[in-house]
Amino acid sequence: MRQLVIAERVCLIGHIVSMVFGLVGILLVVPNAEVILNLSEVGQTAMQWSMAGGGVAYMILGAVGVFLYAYRTLGLGRTLGFMLPSVFISLGSELLGTSTGFPFGHYSYLSGLGYKIAGLVPFTIPLSWFYVGCVSYLLARAGLEVDKKPSLLRHFGAIILGALLLTSWDFVLDPAMSQTSLPFWYWQQPGAFFGMPYQNFAGWMGTGALFMTVSALLWKNNPIKLERSQLNVPLVVYLANFGFATVMSLAAGFTIPVLLGFVLGVAPAVLLWLKGSNAPATVVESATNEVSVASVKVAFK
Numbered sequence: 001m002r003q004l005v006i007a008e009r010v011c012l013i014g015h016i017v018s019m020v021f022g023l024v025g026i027l028l029v030v031p032n033a034e035v036i037l038n039l040s041e042v043g044q045t046a047m048q049w050s051m052a053g054g055g056v057a058y059m060i061l062g063a064v065g066v067f068l069y070a071y072r073t074l075g076l077g078r079t080l081g082f083m084l085p086s087v088f089i090s091l092g093s094e095l096l097g098t099s100t101g102f103p104f105g106h107y108s109y110l111s112g113l114g115y116k117i118a119g120l121v122p123f124t125i126p127l128s129w130f131y132v133g134c135v136s137y138l139l140a141r142a143g144l145e146v147d148k149k150p151s152l153l154r155h156f157g158a159i160i161l162g163a164l165l166l167t168s169w170d171f172v173l174d175p176a177m178s179q180t181s182l183p184f185w186y187w188q189q190p191g192a193f194f195g196m197p198y199q200n201f202a203g204w205m206g207t208g209a210l211f212m213t214v215s216a217l218l219w220k221n222n223p224i225k226l227e228r229s230q231l232n233v234p235l236v237v238y239l240a241n242f243g244f245a246t247v248m249s250l251a252a253g254f255t256i257p258v259l260l261g262f263v264l265g266v267a268p269a270v271l272l273w274l275k276g277s278n279a280p281a282t283v284v285e286s287a288t289n290e291v292s293v294a295s296v297k298v299a300f301k
Contacts, residue, residue, distance in 0.1 A: 004072055011065030012237065018058035019244045026182050027251050055184065056114040056124055062237065063127035066134050069233045074224060081218035082137070082211075083130050089211040090129035093203065094121040103203030105196075106188040113184055129207070132169055132241055135234035136269075137162035137212050142226040143272025150221040159216060161268065163208035168265025169242055170204050171257045176248035194254050231276040238269050 070079040097104040098120040113122035140162035141147075146154045175194040177184050191197025242265060249258050 001072070004068060008065055008068035008072065008233075011061045011068065012233065015058050015061035015065055015237075016240050018061060019240065022055060022058060023244065023247055026180055026248070055112050056122075059113070059124040059128050059131075062131045062241070066131035066233075066237060070134060070138075073226065073230055078219055078222065078224070082134055082215040085211040085214040085218070086130040086133050087126040089214065090133075090207055091117065091121060091126040093207040094125055097203065101189075103206055104200045105191060105203070107178075107185055108188065109185045110183055112182070129166075129211075131237065133162070133166050133208055133211065135237045136165035136169075136208075137215070138224075138226065138234045139231060139238065139269050139272040139276075140165065141224060142231055143275045145225070145275075147221060147223045147225055155216050159209050159212045161272075162212050163205050165238065165265050165269055166208040167201055167204040168261045169238070169245060170201070171264070172242065172249050172254075172261040173245035174200065175254045175257050176245065176252045179252055180248060194257055226276055228273060228276045231273050235269060235273045239266065242266055 067079060067083065070082065093103060095118060096102055098108060101107075109116065109120065109122055109125075114124045116122050137158065141158040144154050144158050144161070146158050174196050178186055179195055187195060187197070189197065191200065193201075242261065246258050246261070249255075
């Protein structure tokens with residue numbers, strides 16, 4: 001278990017460091033290319049790595065770190081019960097979106113985020129849906145204590161609130177990442193919300209709510225009672241990714257999306273984290289529980 005915790009922390013620290021490198025590259029180096037010439041050989045190599053693979057690295061490290069955290073606290077079955085729906089449903093939405101414009105609007109991915117599946121969607125994009133979606137849903141579900149007093153209303157609230165936290169991140173991320181000096185995607189039909197169509201938000205809420213609903217059905221009412229200390233990782237991952245998006249947006253002059261994201265994302269996330277302190281610690285049951293994932297039964301730890 002100790003080795004697992006170390007690997008998890010290494011991945012999450014690497015995830016945050018990669019985001020910092022990405023910010024330096026996008027905001028300082030790209031607009032001022034002459035800066036590279038004044039760096040040492042090591043500095044030039046670091047900047048070249050940042051530009052070539054920083055975006056890919058931070059998403060992969062984030063996904064691996066959150067997977068290890070979920071495995072450690074929830075067990076393998078519940079981890080796969082969230083990862084598989086989130087990856088495949090989000091990939092389906094992204095492929096549909098880049099092909100038809102539904103459900104997000106008409107957009108296309110540029111280079112910088114890794115190999116594109118079907119030539120349309122970088123393989124790292126579904127990974128980002130997984131790890132940000134997972135921490136958002138865990139904060140919502142633990143904060144609402146869905147498993148302490150199971151009810152349809154509590155489950156519905158966790159799904160909607162989790163999807164809202166996920167979408168609030170996009171409020172801040174999307175305008176900057178599509179309009180920076182080194183954009184990663186672009187809108188073929190720019191919308192009224194700082195270049196984004198309002199349809200994009202509905203697509204994010206719908207996609208997030210869909211895979212969170214599937215995961216909730218797979219998890220059923222198995223106890224997932226996380227105390228506040230166990231919610232530290234989800235909160236840090238959420239705030240770190242929100243911070244990355246905030247710096248990007250503020251650098252581009254987008255203040256309103258940041259304020260909106262703080263109200264609908266950061267504030268609820270912190271409140272849910274605080275509420276988690278009332279829940280007893282999670283103990284992963286030794287008894288074998290099974291969850292069906294794409295007709296394959298996966299044994300819980």
